Amino acid sequence: MERNYTKIWWQHCLAIVGFSVIPLLIVSTSLYIVFNKIYTDQVSETLLNRVEARRDTIDLFLSERISQIYTVAHTNRIHELADEAYLNKLFSIMHAKSDSYVDIGFIDAEGNHLAYVGPYHEILKSANYKNEPWFNAVMSQGIHISDVFMGYRHFPHFIIAVLIREKNERWILRLTINLKNIDDIVQKAWTGSLSEAFIVNRTNKLQTLPRFGGEYLAPPYYKIIRNNSQEKAIPYPDFSSAAKTRVKRISIQGHDAFIATSPIRNTRWILVTKESPNEILFSFMRGRNWTIFFTSMGLLVICTGAVLFTNALINRMKETDRENDANSDMLLQANKMIALSKMAAGIAHEVNNPLASISENAGWIKDLLADEDISSSPNFQEFSDSVTKIEQHVNRARKVIHNLLGFARRMEPEKEKINVNNLLDETTGFLENESRHVNIRIEKQYADDVPVITSDLSQIQQVVLNLLNNAIDAIGSDGVITVGSRYLEKSDEVEMWIADSGKGMSEAELNKIFDPFFTTKEMGKGTGLGLSISYSIIEKLGGKFKVQSKLGEGTKFTIILPKH
Amino acid sequence: MNNTIRVLIVDDEDDFRETIVKRLNARKLKAEGASGGRKALEILKEKEFDVMVLDVKMPDMDGIETLRHVKKLTPDVEVIMLTGHASVEFGLKGMQLGAFDYIMKPAPLTELLDTIGQAYNKKKEGA
Numbered sequence: 001m002e003r004n005y006t007k008i009w010w011q012h013c014l015a016i017v018g019f020s021v022i023p024l025l026i027v028s029t030s031l032y033i034v035f036n037k038i039y040t041d042q043v044s045e046t047l048l049n050r051v052e053a054r055r056d057t058i059d060l061f062l063s064e065r066i067s068q069i070y071t072v073a074h075t076n077r078i079h080e081l082a083d084e085a086y087l088n089k090l091f092s093i094m095h096a097k098s099d100s101y102v103d104i105g106f107i108d109a110e111g112n113h114l115a116y117v118g119p120y121h122e123i124l125k126s127a128n129y130k131n132e133p134w135f136n137a138v139m140s141q142g143i144h145i146s147d148v149f150m151g152y153r154h155f156p157h158f159i160i161a162v163l164i165r166e167k168n169e170r171w172i173l174r175l176t177i178n179l180k181n182i183d184d185i186v187q188k189a190w191t192g193s194l195s196e197a198f199i200v201n202r203t204n205k206l207q208t209l210p211r212f213g214g215e216y217l218a219p220p221y222y223k224i225i226r227n228n229s230q231e232k233a234i235p236y237p238d239f240s241s242a243a244k245t246r247v248k249r250i251s252i253q254g255h256d257a258f259i260a261t262s263p264i265r266n267t268r269w270i271l272v273t274k275e276s277p278n279e280i281l282f283s284f285m286r287g288r289n290w291t292i293f294f295t296s297m298g299l300l301v302i303c304t305g306a307v308l309f310t311n312a313l314i315n316r317m318k319e320t321d322r323e324n325d326a327n328s329d330m331l332l333q334a335n336k337m338i339a340l341s342k343m344a345a346g347i348a349h350e351v352n353n354p355l356a357s358i359s360e361n362a363g364w365i366k367d368l369l370a371d372e373d374i375s376s377s378p379n380f381q382e383f384s385d386s387v388t389k390i391e392q393h394v395n396r397a398r399k400v401i402h403n404l405l406g407f408a409r410r411m412e413p414e415k416e417k418i419n420v421n422n423l424l425d426e427t428t429g430f431l432e433n434e435s436r437h438v439n440i441r442i443e444k445q446y447a448d449d450v451p452v453i454t455s456d457l458s459q460i461q462q463v464v465l466n467l468l469n470n471a472i473d474a475i476g477s478d479g480v481i482t483v484g485s486r487y488l489e490k491s492d493e494v495e496m497w498i499a500d501s502g503k504g505m506s507e508a509e510l511n512k513i514f515d516p517f518f519t520t521k522e523m524g525k526g527t528g529l530g531l532s533i534s535y536s537i538i539e540k541l542g543g544k545f546k547v548q549s550k551l552g553e554g555t556k557f558t559i560i561l562p563k564h
Numbered sequence: 565m566n567n568t569i570r571v572l573i574v575d576d577e578d579d580f581r582e583t584i585v586k587r588l589n590a591r592k593l594k595a596e597g598a599s600g601g602r603k604a605l606e607i608l609k610e611k612e613f614d615v616m617v618l619d620v621k622m623p624d625m626d627g628i629e630t631l632r633h634v635k636k637l638t639p640d641v642e643v644i645m646l647t648g649h650a651s652v653e654f655g656l657k658g659m660q661l662g663a664f665d666y667i668m669k670p671a672p673l674t675e676l677l678d679t680i681g682q683a684y685n686k687k688k689e690g691a
Binding site: 356359363395398 | 577579580584586587590621668669671673
C-alpha cells in the first residue's frame with residue numbers, strides 16, 4: 001500500500017505552521033494595537049499641551065498690545081493725539097523697545113485721519129475708514145482686533161483699535177501690528193521637519209504664512225506633488241468653526257495627520273498645528289518595524305522548522321513503511337515455506353512407498369531376465385530396455401522426492417568455523433572442469449578481511465554449489481561467473497555473491513524464483529527446488545538471500561550470513 | 565555356522581516386502597517377510613535372524629516400538645531402519661535405540677545389500 005506522502009507532508013507542515021503562526025500573529029497584533037493606542041494617546045496629549053502653549057503666547061502678546069493701546073488712548077488728551085508731531089513722539093517711545101507696531105493713526109467719528117504716523121503717510125493720511133468693517137466693529141464694541149486684511153496699503157496686516165469717548169464725541173486710536181510678531185510665535189510650533197502651524201480666521205482664510213502651502217487670506221492647503229511634476233493642491237478641512245482646543249487624527253486624502261486646533265481669545269482666529277505621524281510616532285514606528293521584523297523572522301524560523309521536521313518525519317515514515325513491506329514480504333515467504341515443507345513431507349511419504357514397490361518389482365523383473373532362459377526370446381531386448389527405463393524414471397522420481405525431503409528437513413544446523421574464501425574456492429573447484437568445457441571463466445573477487453564465520457559448512461556449500469550450477473546453466477557456454485566475498489563491518493556480517501553473465505530474468509520470473517517447482521530450465525532438466533531449498537537453508541542459518549537480475553545482462557545472487 | 569545371511573524384512577506394504585524377499589533370496593540370502601511389528605516379534609521368537617530390515621511407519625505397531633521389543637527380545641539381531649518419511653528424527657531415534665543404520669525408501673537394492681552386509685559383519689564381530 002502506497003501512502004500519499006505529499007498529502008501527509010502538507011498536512012503536517014500546515015498543522016505545525018498553523019498552530020505556531022496563529023498565536024504568534026495574535027500576540028503581535030494585539031501588542032501592536034495596545035501600544036498604538038497608548039502611544040497615540042500620549043502623542044495627542046503632548047500635541048494638546050503644545051498647541052495650548054502657543055495659543056497662550058499669542059493671547060499674552062495680544063493682551064499686552066491691547067493694554068498698551070488702551071493706556072496710550074486714555075492717558076493722552078484728544079488734541080495731543082490729533083497733533084501729528086505729538087503722536088510721532090509718542091509712537092517713537094512705543095516703538096523704541098518693541099518692533100510690534102507698524103504705524104499709528106488717530107481717527108475721528110467720520111472715519112478721517114486726524115493724525116497718522118507711519119511709513120504709509122501719503123496713502124493713508126487722506127484715507128477714510130467709515131466703511132471699513134473694523135471701523136464699525138470698534139464703534140460698537142469699543143475695542144477691536146481685526147482679522148488680517150489688505151486695506152489701502154495693499155499689504156496683509158491687522159490692527160488693534162480703541163474707541164475714545166469725550167463728552168458726546170468719539171475718536172478712534174488705531175495701531176497696525178507687525179504681522180511678523182504673530183508669524184514668529186506661530187512658527188515656533190514648527191518643531192519637526194514636517195510640522196505645520198498657522199492661524200485661520202472664521203472664514204477659513206490664512207492669517208499667518210504657513211510653512212508648506214498657501215498665501216495670506218487664502219484657504220490653507222496641504223500640498224503634495226503629483227506625477228509629471230504637476231502640483232495639485234489639496235485643501236485642509238475647514239477648522240474655522242473650532243470652539244475649543246482639541247487634537248484629532250485625521251486623514252487628508254489618504255495622508256495621515258495629527259491636527260490640533262485652538263481658538264485664540266480676543267480674536268476670531270483659530271490656531272492650527274499639524275504633525276506628521278511618521279515624525280512624531282517615529283520611535284513607535286521603529287518599534288513597530290522591529291516587531292514586524294521579529295515576527296517575520298519568527299515566521300521564517302517556524303516555516304523552516306516545520307519543513308525540516310516534516311521532512312525528517314516523512315523520511316522516517318517512508319523508511320518504516322519500506323521495512324514493514326520488506327518484513328511482510330519475508331513473513332509471507334516464510335509462511336509459504338512452512339506450509340510447503342509440511343506438504344512436501346506428506347507427499348514424500350505417500351509417494352515413496354509405491355515408488356519403492358515399483359522399484360523393487362522392476363528390479364525383480366531385471367533379476368529374472370538375467371536368471372531365466374529368456375535371453376533367447378525375440379523381445380528380450382525390449383523387456384530389458386523397458387525395465388531399465390522404469391528404473392531410470394523411478395530414480396528420477398526418487399531424486400525429486402529426496403530433494404523435497406531436503407527441503408522439508410528440520411535438522412538443527414551444525415555450527416562450525418568456516419573460512420568463507422576457502423569454502424568458495426573448494427566449491428568452485430568441483431565445477432572447474434565442467435565450466436572449462438563450455439568455456440566459462442570463473443572470476444574470483446575475494447576480500448582479504450573476511451572473518452571466519454560460525455555456521456553450517458555443508459549446507460552453505462550445497463547452496464553455493466546450487467548457485468554455481470544455475471549460473472553455468474544460465475550462461476550455457478562462453479561467459480563469466482564472478483564469485484566474490486566481502487565483510488560488512490557495520491552489521492558484522494559476511495557477504496558472498498555469485499554473478500553470471502547469462503541471459504538474466506524478467507521481473508515476473510524474478511518474483512517466482514523462490515517458489516518451489518518454479519524453473520526456467522528445460523523440461524526434465526531441473527526440479528525447480530534448488531533455489532527454494534537454498535532460500536530456506538540461508539534463512540535457517542539466520543542469513544539473507546537476495547537476487548538481482550536484468551534480462552540480457554545476467555543474474556546476481558547474494559548471500560549475507562551473520563558472523564555467529 | 566554357514567555364511568548365509570538370515571534377513572527378516574518387516575514392512576506393511578505387501579508388494580514391496582514380497583518382491584524384496586524374492587530378490588534377496590535370489591541373491592543367496594535367506595530372507596523372510598513379516599507384514600507388521602507383532603508378526604515380526606512372533607517370528608523372532610521361533611527363528612533366529614542376523615539382520616532385520618524394519619520399516620518405520622506401520623499401522624499396528626510402528627518401527628520404533630518394534631525396535632524396542634526386538635532389542636529386548638533378541639539384542640544380537642542388527643536392525644536397519646527403513647523409512648519413506650522425511651524422518652531423520654526417526655532414523656536418529658532408531659540409531660539411539662540400537663539400530664545399525666537407516667535407509668531412505670526407495671533405495672536401490674545394491675545399497676540395501678551393502679548395508680545388510682555391513683550389519684552382518686558387525687554382528688559377526690560382536691559375536
